[in-house]
Amino acid sequence: MLVFRLLMILVGLVAGYAAGRALNMSGPNSEMFLVNTVSLMLAGALLAFLVTPRLEPLLSRSFSGVRRWYSSLAPRTVAAATFGLIVALLLSVLVSNLLASLPIYSWPISILVTLVLAWFFVNYSVQHADAFGLLASQQVRRKKGSKVLDTNVIIDGRVVELAKAGFLEGELLIPSFVLRELQLLADHSDAQRRTRGKRGLAVLEELQELRPLRIDDWDEPGLDKVDDKLIRFARETGGKIVSNDNALSRIAKLQGVEVLSIHEAAVALKPQVQAGDYLTITVSKGGQQQGQGVGYLEDGTMVVVEDGLKFRGKPLRVLVVNNVQTNVGRMIFAKPDQAA
CATH class of the missing domain: 3.40.50.1010 (5'-nuclease)
Structure with missing residues (x-):
């Protein structure tokens, strides 16, 4: 941020000099002009010195956002956009020379033509960025199917x-x-x-x-x-x-x-277990609710058995009631087979 502070102080000096020139009434060679200009330059530099620390957090956040946005761009996208902008600038020069002979032509028209061409060619190039892969560095060229x-x-x-x-x-x-x-x-x-x-x-x-x-x-x-x-x-x-x-x-x-x-x-690829299917499991521990038993299938799927804790340590035939997919895996809710 030292560079930014020095730059702002330089801007304050230039602003003070410009203000001195604008307020000068006695000619640029007079002693009064020199004294006033130096005073305004010092005032501008000191004002920049006071204001800069308060601007740094805001500008730092803005620069960080721009830097993150630029870093998220793929090199082939940047290369494609740059190529499109080059084409737009070259065409704008040709078009401006052709339009210069018209009586209604002026420099705002030239700027408008340049902006329209830049918008069109940059957008077109970015949308077809894959075709500009050779413009990016050899290290980051697109490797299809990798x-x-x-x-x-x-x-x-x-x-x-x-x-x-x-x-x-x-x-x-x-x-x-x-x-x-x-x-x-x-x-x-x-x-x-x-x-x-x-x-x-x-x-x-x-x-x-x-x-x-x-x-x-x-x-x-x-x-x-x-x-x-x-x-x-x-x-x-x-x-x-x-x-x-x-x-x-x-x-x-x-x-x-x-x-x-x-x-x-x-x-x-896990085998699907539907409600109404029968399974045989061994209840190994209790569940979160009173009387619940918990067992596991061979692939590690958890089976929660209603009123199954009393069958702990024994093979138990259960009827599947529900099959739920969670973030941590699949869970099966069942109840003991009454017929068994």
Whole structure:
């Protein structure tokens, strides 16, 4: 903010000089003109010095908003908009020269023509940003069909089975910051984290034997969280994120990034249990309400049995009453089979 304060003081000096010139009555070479101008310049600089600290918070918020907006733009979008603006400026020069011979022509018409051409060509270029991918840097060109793997899905390991089954088409991308996170976990002092990191590296080695795997040397130092970097990387490369993190999936989808959620796929492939079906479970503990019993299916689905606590530890045939999908998984509500 020091640069901003110095700039504002310079603006105060210039404003004071301009005010001195405007109020001068005795000629620019008179001593009175010099004294008045210096006084007004000092007054402008001091006023800027007093006002600037009060303007800094407002301007800081405004600049932060603009910076976040600009950072959210994909490089190919910026490249496309810049190309469209260049074309608009070149055409405006040609059109202005053609219109200059008309008697009604004036400089406001030239500005209006430039603005109309800029609006049209910038919008058209942004809407067809994919066609301008070669204008962006080589590092962030769109890779159609590529899949970006996050840290959690690598450690999970099920991505290997998906690759074997042929469900992951296109190039598999591993950003360099994801690989560094796995390396940090593998070298961590905590045994559990160290095990997770080593498992992730082993999964990558197994994937490399099955499919082409590319480590992309991309990073964004301005972003602290790995999830934010992952979303930015996927947006800039045009790839789809493969993840089992529900929070990451929601944030990415809100920002227009496609996500292939292994968790959602696993839930969708679970066998559906309908009301009226019969199940045999073992009640293992009590529920939240009095007399309720809780058991689990082989896939881990929770079954809440009405008045089932008295059958704890015994196989019990139950009638499914309701089947509910929640954020944490599927829950089945049942009651003991009276016939049994």
